[in-house]
Amino acid sequence: MVEFLRARLDADERRALAAPNGPWEPALVTRGSGFDEWAIYGELGATSRWNKAKAAEEQLSQRRMIAGPGYEGGGVQGEAAAQHIARHNPTRVLAEVAAKRELIRMWESLKLLNEDGGYADAFGAASRAIQLHAAVHSGHPDYLKEWAP
Structure with missing residues (x-):
């Protein structure tokens, strides 16, 4: 995802x-x-x-x-x-892209911490945020239904 x-x-x-x-x-x-x-x-x-x-x-x-x-x-x-x-001009789109990339980086950090034990609640919340961002593109042919929040 x-x-x-x-x-x-x-x-x-x-x-x-x-x-x-x-x-x-x-x-x-x-x-x-x-x-x-x-x-x-x-x-x-x-x-x-x-x-x-x-x-x-x-x-x-x-x-x-x-x-x-x-x-x-x-x-x-x-x-x-x-x-x-x-x-929805390019300046705003670029700012949104940067913010969403930062959310992905945060999710990846929490994923690593969760694999070491603990942080399940934080990782679950971050995973939900990623699902919500991906759901914006649910009409895309590569979107998988199991990613739906």
């Missing part, structure tokens, strides 16, 4: 590193009839300077668009979707 979880973390890390840097910010682009169109903006472009004293619209216009509006061909429809996408 730990190797399975490491592989998922490695995949998350590769995707986050390949994406434009975070943080990402959602911005309303167009108020529509029936739905609003939103865009997601990421890091500043290489030649732009972000002056915090400028209006929010100007600040966003200097940032790189990650996901733009538009019904045909994709786009972000609705504030909830825009907020969700922006919240």
Whole structure:
């Protein structure tokens, strides 16, 4: 299960590193009839300077668009979707990957201590945490049902 979880973390890390840097910010682009169109903006472009004293619209216009509006061909429809996408930007994903890798290291340490005797309660709690993290990927073809918490 730990190797399975490491592989998922490695995949998350590769995707986050390949994406434009975070943080990402959602911005309303167009108020529509029936739905609003939103865009997601990421890091500043290489030649732009972000002056915090400028209006929010100007600040966003200097940032790189990650996901733009538009019904045909994709786009972000609705504030909830825009907020969700922006919240799960590469910076956050990389932080979550690092935290989960640390949990795995802690589990491995407790596993060794448990093999020497004692620490069964701590090892059981850490094992449960690993199961819960792996369960996030239960739809993956390599996930085994016996890992379910």
